[in-house]
Amino acid sequence: MNISIFNRFGALNSVPVFEAFREGCKRNRIRVTEHNSAADVAVIWSQLWTGRMAPNRAVWQEFTSSGRPVIVMEVGQLMRGVAWKMGINGVNARAQWGEGTESERANKLAMRLQPWHQGDHVLIAMQRTDSEQWAGLPSAEQWLEHTVNRIRENTDRPIVVRPHPRQRLNPIPGVQIQQPQALRGTYDEFDFRGSLGRAWAVVNENSGPGSQAIIDGVPAFVGADSMALPVANTDFAFIEKPRMPERSAWLEQLCHTEWTLGEIAAGLPLSRLLKSL
Numbered sequence: 001m002n003i004s005i006f007n008r009f010g011a012l013n014s015v016p017v018f019e020a021f022r023e024g025c026k027r028n029r030i031r032v033t034e035h036n037s038a039a040d041v042a043v044i045w046s047q048l049w050t051g052r053m054a055p056n057r058a059v060w061q062e063f064t065s066s067g068r069p070v071i072v073m074e075v076g077q078l079m080r081g082v083a084w085k086m087g088i089n090g091v092n093a094r095a096q097w098g099e100g101t102e103s104e105r106a107n108k109l110a111m112r113l114q115p116w117h118q119g120d121h122v123l124i125a126m127q128r129t130d131s132e133q134w135a136g137l138p139s140a141e142q143w144l145e146h147t148v149n150r151i152r153e154n155t156d157r158p159i160v161v162r163p164h165p166r167q168r169l170n171p172i173p174g175v176q177i178q179q180p181q182a183l184r185g186t187y188d189e190f191d192f193r194g195s196l197g198r199a200w201a202v203v204n205e206n207s208g209p210g211s212q213a214i215i216d217g218v219p220a221f222v223g224a225d226s227m228a229l230p231v232a233n234t235d236f237a238f239i240e241k242p243r244m245p246e247r248s249a250w251l252e253q254l255c256h257t258e259w260t261l262g263e264i265a266a267g268l269p270l271s272r273l274l275k276s277l
Helices: 012-027 056-065 140-152 192-196 208-215 248-257 261-265 268-276
Strands: 002-005 031-034 041-045 070-075 083-088 121-125 159-162 199-204 220-222 258-260
Touching: 002 012, 012 031, 012 041, 012 070, 012 261, 012 268, 041 056, 056 070, 083 248, 083 261, 083 268, 121 140, 121 192, 121 208, 140 159, 159 192, 192 199, 192 208, 199 208, 208 220, 208 248, 248 258, 258 261, 261 268
Parallel strands: 002 031, 002 041, 041 070, 121 159, 121 199, 199 220
Antiparallel strands: 070 083, 083 258
């Protein structure tokens, strides 16, 4: 098997992750090349088709159209800047995350579920639409208008819309816009968690805020490709009485989608993916 890393198309923080992946390949006795379109498997950084990562779209299309798998690595959400996602053909529930489980992985990553609690307003967390995660969905404005209308059909609670930090959102009458604020002393971190304590429920299609809300104890309403789907809601008819299920087994599975640099270098996540490559 020949795995080719497309490391020149990664974000600035991808350099040590690609190097750890290269070492993990050696541990698994797998040949590694760079920017080889004839390889059996491609490895790219994220599915965000913009900036330095824009060329990855052509790589993605070339490999997937010929039935060859693409390993997608990305910043993790559980321990941002410490753990990194690594799945086949996606970064959310569309992806394959490998086989096998590690006992007490949530404890190893120091992940703790907070008790269920609710505030007073519905918080809509938007996401980037120039990502493959948004493929097949309407424009951000159309999605938001439809979502706000469905929520209003079922509750008169205030609605707060939180744009993605890097995507402009046009104002919508009757809803409050909450602009994300960067956290000092961190790289690429924003204050989403600080707003969860006041939310009745979080609405997010298929990116990180849905899972973060669930971990922090706030019910979430998500789309079919969200990693939070097994413990979240999908029908706004239940916005006033959202389900709040047991989450421990789900958290353990979620913790098997993100890995530290040391684990990646040791080949642990790659060894889980090999049967699916």
